Amino acid sequence: MLYLHDVWVNWFEGEENGYNICSFHEWRTSDGIEILDQVPVLYIDEKTFHTIENDLHDIPREILDQIYKRAYTRKNQDRKVLEYACIVTDGQAIIAFDTMGYQIPIRKSRLIPRQERLVLELIEGREAKTYHIDNVEEKEFHILSLPPESMTGLTRRERQLKQLLMIALDQLQVSQCLEEIRYWLTEWQPENYSVIKRMNFNQAWEHLYNDLVTGWSNKHENFCRQIMKGQAFYENILEEEQNNMTTKSVK
Numbered sequence: 001m002l003y004l005h006d007v008w009v010n011w012f013e014g015e016e017n018g019y020n021i022c023s024f025h026e027w028r029t030s031d032g033i034e035i036l037d038q039v040p041v042l043y044i045d046e047k048t049f050h051t052i053e054n055d056l057h058d059i060p061r062e063i064l065d066q067i068y069k070r071a072y073t074r075k076n077q078d079r080k081v082l083e084y085a086c087i088v089t090d091g092q093a094i095i096a097f098d099t100m101g102y103q104i105p106i107r108k109s110r111l112i113p114r115q116e117r118l119v120l121e122l123i124e125g126r127e128a129k130t131y132h133i134d135n136v137e138e139k140e141f142h143i144l145s146l147p148p149e150s151m152t153g154l155t156r157r158e159r160q161l162k163q164l165l166m167i168a169l170d171q172l173q174v175s176q177c178l179e180e181i182r183y184w185l186t187e188w189q190p191e192n193y194s195v196i197k198r199m200n201f202n203q204a205w206e207h208l209y210n211d212l213v214t215g216w217s218n219k220h221e222n223f224c225r226q227i228m229k230g231q232a233f234y235e236n237i238l239e240e241e242q243n244n245m246t247t248k249s250v251k
Contacts, residue, residue: 002041009109037074049090
């Protein structure tokens with residue numbers, strides 16, 4: 001069994017999309033960084049790695065048996081065993097996970113660059129082991145879990161705001177209020193008012209969604225602020241992300 005020691009992790013909990021497990025350059029000083037005293041390293045096939053990184057599917061029993069109580073975390077002088085925690089790599093990407101005692105990768109983290117290099121050095125000259133995952137179906141993306149191409153090139157902050165915007169659009173779709181969707185589409189495209197006022201609900205919603213799901217810009221952000229206005233919970237998140245613009249990254 002291969003091991004890495006004194007591993008920095010920044011756990012993202014319950015994430016089913018790899019794009020939300022932030023790389024080191026996007027870590028913030030406000031994140032809860034932990035140190036793993038010892039953690040096993042497995043070199044696995046690409047399909048299994050992709051499933052662990054981008055889903056909350058059960059981890060193969062063979063992997064769980066291999067890593068059972070082989071990882072430790074240390075806080076001050078206390079050393080605590082983790083039932084199922086591991087670093088996995090397919091030879092290209094690398095991720096750490098902790099099941100928190102369950103069989104799914106509840107917490108996931110990227111590694112710092114120096115430790116990523118150490119992982120690749122550890123597996124040099126070795127072959128990836130192939131595992132079987134039962135009942136894996138092709139992942140279906142939707143408005144609250146966008147496909148990776150909709151998030152490509154966006155910063156952590158922009159991804160967060162885009163997800164808030166999709167929540168707002170989902171709420172609009174649930175409401176089925178024709179005047180409301182026409183209003184917001186007109187706010188987004190005022191030059192098309194004469195066309196918009198003749199659209200039915202589905203036409204207007206699809207038009208707005210298809211425009212907003214593509215890319216990110218200041219126009220997107222301003223629209224996000226408009227549509228979230230008056231919703232205290234989401235306004236607080238927007239404010240936090242605004243503050244994070246000036247927050248220093250972990251060095």
